[in-house]
Amino acid sequence: MQFEFRNNRDVWAGAMLIATGAVAIFMARNYAMGTTLRMGPGYFPTVLGGLLIVAGLYLAVMGLRRNEKIGGSWSLRALIILPLSLVLFGLLMEHAGFIPALLVLTFGSTIATTESRPLEAMLLSVGLTAFCVALFIYGLGLPYPLLASW
Amino acid sequence: MELFNNLIFGFAVALSWQNLLYCMIGVSVGTLIGVLPGIGPLATIAMLLPITFNVAPVGALIMLAGIYYGAQYGGSTTAILVNLPGETSAVVTCIDGYQMARQGRAGPALAIAAIGSFFAGTVGTLLIAVAGPPLAELALKFGAPEYFSLMLMGLVAAAVLAQGDMIKSLAMVAMGLLLGIVGTDVNTGVQRFSFGITELSDGIGFIVVAVGVFAVGEIVANLGDPEERRVFTEKVNNLMPSWNDLKQSIMPIIRGTAIGSFFGVLPGTGPAIASFASYMVEKKVAKDPSRFGKGAIEGVAGPESANNADAQCKFIPMLTLGLPASGVMALMLGALTIQGIQPGPDVMTTRPELFWGLIASMWIGNALLVVLNLPMIGIWVKLLKVPYRLLFPAIMAFSAVGIYSVNTSSFEIYLTALFGVIGFIWIKLGCSPAPMLLGFVLGPMMEEHLRRAMLMSKGDPSVFVTRPISLGFMIVTALILVVMIAPAVRRRRVDIAG
Numbered sequence: 170m171q172f173e174f175r176n177n178r179d180v181w182a183g184a185m186l187i188a189t190g191a192v193a194i195f196m197a198r199n200y201a202m203g204t205t206l207r208m209g210p211g212y213f214p215t216v217l218g219g220l221l222i223v224a225g226l227y228l229a230v231m232g233l234r235r236n237e238k239i240g241g242s243w244s245l246r247a248l249i250i251l252p253l254s255l256v257l258f259g260l261l262m263e264h265a266g267f268i269p270a271l272l273v274l275t276f277g278s279t280i281a282t283t284e285s286r287p288l289e290a291m292l293l294s295v296g297l298t299a300f301c302v303a304l305f306i307y308g309l310g311l312p313y314p315l316l317a318s319w
Numbered sequence: 320m321e322l323f324n325n326l327i328f329g330f331a332v333a334l335s336w337q338n339l340l341y342c343m344i345g346v347s348v349g350t351l352i353g354v355l356p357g358i359g360p361l362a363t364i365a366m367l368l369p370i371t372f373n374v375a376p377v378g379a380l381i382m383l384a385g386i387y388y389g390a391q392y393g394g395s396t397t398a399i400l401v402n403l404p405g406e407t408s409a410v411v412t413c414i415d416g417y418q419m420a421r422q423g424r425a426g427p428a429l430a431i432a433a434i435g436s437f438f439a440g441t442v443g444t445l446l447i448a449v450a451g452p453p454l455a456e457l458a459l460k461f462g463a464p465e466y467f468s469l470m471l472m473g474l475v476a477a478a479v480l481a482q483g484d485m486i487k488s489l490a491m492v493a494m495g496l497l498l499g500i501v502g503t504d505v506n507t508g509v510q511r512f513s514f515g516i517t518e519l520s521d522g523i524g525f526i527v528v529a530v531g532v533f534a535v536g537e538i539v540a541n542l543g544d545p546e547e548r549r550v551f552t553e554k555v556n557n558l559m560p561s562w563n564d565l566k567q568s569i570m571p572i573i574r575g576t577a578i579g580s581f582f583g584v585l586p587g588t589g590p591a592i593a594s595f596a597s598y599m600v601e602k603k604v605a606k607d608p609s610r611f612g613k614g615a616i617e618g619v620a621g622p623e624s625a626n627n628a629d630a631q632c633k634f635i636p637m638l639t640l641g642l643p644a645s646g647v648m649a650l651m652l653g654a655l656t657i658q659g660i661q662p663g664p665d666v667m668t669t670r671p672e673l674f675w676g677l678i679a680s681m682w683i684g685n686a687l688l689v690v691l692n693l694p695m696i697g698i699w700v701k702l703l704k705v706p707y708r709l710l711f712p713a714i715m716a717f718s719a720v721g722i723y724s725v726n727t728s729s730f731e732i733y734l735t736a737l738f739g740v741i742g743f744i745w746i747k748l749g750c751s752p753a754p755m756l757l758g759f760v761l762g763p764m765m766e767e768h769l770r771r772a773m774l775m776s777k778g779d780p781s782v783f784v785t786r787p788i789s790l791g792f793m794i795v796t797a798l799i800l801v802v803m804i805a806p807a808v809r810r811r812r813v814d815i816a817g
Contacts, residue, residue: 179484182748186490193497193512200509205778210504210511213766217497224490231486239747244543248743251539251715252736258719259729259736274719278712282542285708293709297716305720309370313727 179232190221250281266317329675345382349389360390362534376658395432408590408626415618427560435624440685443631454639458664463771468792495755499762531738568620575624583632593629594622649760
């Protein structure tokens with residue numbers, strides 16, 4: 170029987186948990202452990218990190234036995250474009266104002282799917298931006314400039 | 320009759336025109352997101368939370384609650400007509416509801432789902448009214464050990480009863496607890512896991528995690544695996560269930576309500592578990608179990624009542640103890656805290672209008688939902704035809720503006736993007752994010768109570784089993800674990816999940 174690590178769901182889940190637990194314990198070494206009576210700030214995170222590592226090891230071993238694959242596609246397009254549009258939204262809110270930020274965010278979102286159509290994407294992002302301006306700025310009175318100078 | 324007077328007082332609050340309007344908005348939004356697959360009450364409430372800053376506390380709570388239980392009604396519509404769960408809690412309804420629709424009985428299925436939900440909602444509301452005050456009184460006697468044991472019970476229940484791998488769920492709870500630690504330690508002022516980033520010294524915002532994982536992460540996952548959405552029934556006519564339908568449904572509705580109420584009070588369990596349990600019970604007690612899966616009306620009546628009873632009863636621990644029994648309840652607590660109200664057992668006496676007004680509004684909301692979901696069913700069916708690619712950009716826009724407006728902070732937007740990616744990876748690896756969120760919410764409180772309990776007992780951990788109330792919670796926790804690890808039950812669990 171040959172093991173396929175690259176797609177083994179539970180092995181990766183285990184690895185993720187072990188890594189998180191290890192980072193937690195590693196960082197918590199700088200925080201005082203204290204005693205059971207007076208627990209220091211390091212006590213709880215260290216215990217949790219240990220738990221994560223144990224659970225991760227168990228999952229990884231089980232994963233080798235069960236050999237379950239990660240299902241579905243990775244939707245790389247959406248995985249890259251959506252977080253990126255959010256980051257751009259954050260940047261533009263600080264430097265360019267509400268309208269440009271939302272235009273970029275909504276347009277970015279509309280093209281994140283493989284089903285996206287160019288004209289529809291443009292219309293939708295303009296429409297959504299207009300709606301949000303009406304609702305949040307005029308309706309709820311959020312104090313953000315529509316257009317900011319750089 | 321103190322209860323009676325309190326309820327009248329509650330109705331007076333809930334029937335003011337503003338609160339009635341908030342209730343109306345809440346249940347409409349709830350039905351809408353309930354009908355639409357791919358967006359749940361958690362993400363919606365997180366998105367809309369900032370909007371409630373300017374609303375009075377009672378109105379805000381009424382509206383947010385309406386979204387939550389409204390979604391339970393809406394979810395069944397999609398389950399019956401499209402064979403897709405609009406909400407996870409409606410998964411079971413798909414089985415027999417969709418079969419009924421295929422046999423041309425979509426009308427009665429929808430009607431029974433609404434009637435069952437309404438009955439369950441009424442009972443749930445009454446239960447909160449009756450059980451709330453004595454529970455709050457009891458809660459005033461709670462010390463740090465009791466709170467710790469209670470939270471432990473909730474987290475274990477959440478992990479054990481969650482669908483999927485139990486070890487993964489437990490690990491995700493620990494993951495949430497760890498994320499909850501990020502920030503300044505209250506006792507010593509030490510910065511933990513803040514990577515030297517000033518914005519992180521206050522901890523990670525709950526809304527950031529909720530929207531990141533449950534809105535952004537989910538959207539990415541949905542875009543990867545597009546689902547086909549075919550509305551089976553163009554027009555639903557003949558909504559009236561026959562006399563026979565009603566007779567068949569009465570007992571399942573009552574049983575479902577009881578099951579849902581039981582799971583509802585138990586912290587950490589979602590409405591999906593209650594509806595699964597109800598379906599299993601109905602199948603067990605049926606004279607002819609082979610009818611199930613082929614359009615048995617009991618398979619719609621029971622689970623639909625159960626999930627609504629569960630949704631209502633989730634408010635009991637939140638309102639009486641100030642403890643969130645689920646992610647949605649954590650958001651409700653967040654809404655209260657933002658309004659400057661310290662949640663806990665004394666809310667009932669210091670802010671009676673909040674408690675009784677909310678209860679009364681829930682009953683009104685349930686009645687409104689029956690109207691919204693039956694005569695106006697056509698509107699929701701039309702909305703189902705809106706393709707997902709037009710929908711999710713709106714979710715993104717609302718999420719982004721909502722999060723930004725909490726602290727006017729771009730940093731939180733970046734963090735949301737990060738949690739979107741992390742959440743997507745969790746979903747892909749089969750690690751359910753729901754238990755993580757509960758751990759995240761309870762983490763800081765739990766650590767605080769643990770430390771306090773240890774100080775109280777001078778480092779003696781037996782304090783958790785020598786105080787009677789705490790001992791009770793510990794026994795229940797142990798029972799849950801034992802029962803679930805027992806092999807016979809484990810096999811059954813697989814059946815339910817599969």
